[in-house]
Amino acid sequence: MQSRRRFIALSAAAAAVTASPLHGMGEAVVAAMPKDERDKLTPAQVIDLMKAGNERFRKGLRVNRDFLREQRDRATGQFPAAVILSCIDSRAPAEIVMDLGIGDVFNARVAGNVANPDLLGSLEFACQVAGAKVVLVMGHTACGAIKGAIDGVQLGNLTGLLAKIAPSVQATAFTGTRSSSNPDFVDAVAATHVRLTLEAMRRDSAILRDLEAKGAIALVGAVYDIGTAAVTWLPAK
Numbered sequence: 530m531q532s533r534r535r536f537i538a539l540s541a542a543a544a545a546v547t548a549s550p551l552h553g554m555g556e557a558v559v560a561a562m563p564k565d566e567r568d569k570l571t572p573a574q575v576i577d578l579m580k581a582g583n584e585r586f587r588k589g590l591r592v593n594r595d596f597l598r599e600q601r602d603r604a605t606g607q608f609p610a611a612v613i614l615s616c617i618d619s620r621a622p623a624e625i626v627m628d629l630g631i632g633d634v635f636n637a638r639v640a641g642n643v644a645n646p647d648l649l650g651s652l653e654f655a656c657q658v659a660g661a662k663v664v665l666v667m668g669h670t671a672c673g674a675i676k677g678a679i680d681g682v683q684l685g686n687l688t689g690l691l692a693k694i695a696p697s698v699q700a701t702a703f704t705g706t707r708s709s710s711n712p713d714f715v716d717a718v719a720a721t722h723v724r725l726t727l728e729a730m731r732r733d734s735a736i737l738r739d740l741e742a743k744g745a746i747a748l749v750g751a752v753y754d755i756g757t758a759a760v761t762w763l764p765a766k
């Protein structure tokens with residue numbers, strides 16, 4: 530509740546609230562967060578906002594957004610608070626499941642939320658140039674790319690993508706059937722893959738590593754459960 534109030538308070542500062550934001554979630558219209566409000570947030574506060582957004586989503590309590598107003602407000606500039614690397618899975622849209630609006634976050638989506646130099650460059654732009662405070666790698670349950678990596682699927686350009694997930698399959702300690710038909714194993718690999726992707730980011734991006742070391746950004750991981758709609762945040766490194 531604390532973080533929800535903070536979110537609403539910050540949004541209210543944008544002077545786009547047509548009703549008291551603390552009364553009736555369905556009546557207040559929130560606007561995109563302005564740059565000075567975004568800049569004041571710590572990485573931990575940004576994470577709290579995303580957690581609170583997922584709680585709202587799970588309860589069916591989305592804030593009342595005027596997407597056209599957000600679109601107009603953002604037409605001349607963007608000040609996203611976070612950058613997300615997530616999967617293309619149609620059931621795991623990060624902005625929707627964390628109740629975010631236009632301009633709130635960057636979102637890079639690629640099957641299996643794999644990182645490569647192009648994606649690292651995107652994350653570096655988001656943080657170093659555009660001022661995002663959090664890098665979130667968000668995997669999800671029942672991920673088809675994870676299953677494909679477990680099965681060693683070979684298919685066109687997908688082969689190379691799945692090869693980037695294969696080390697996460699091998700690195701997953703698991704007692705039980707290590708099969709793509711075992712949902713628990715698939716989800717365990719997804720969590721491992723998020724963790725190893727974060728490790729690779731710290732290793733391969735001096736920019737992200739340095740920003741994290743000085744506390745300007747946080748690199749965090751989470752797994753979205755397509756069955757329960759819950760985003761489970763992985764422990765910090």
Ligand SMILES: [Zn+2]
Nearest residue numbers: 616618672673
């Ligand atoms: Zn997926």
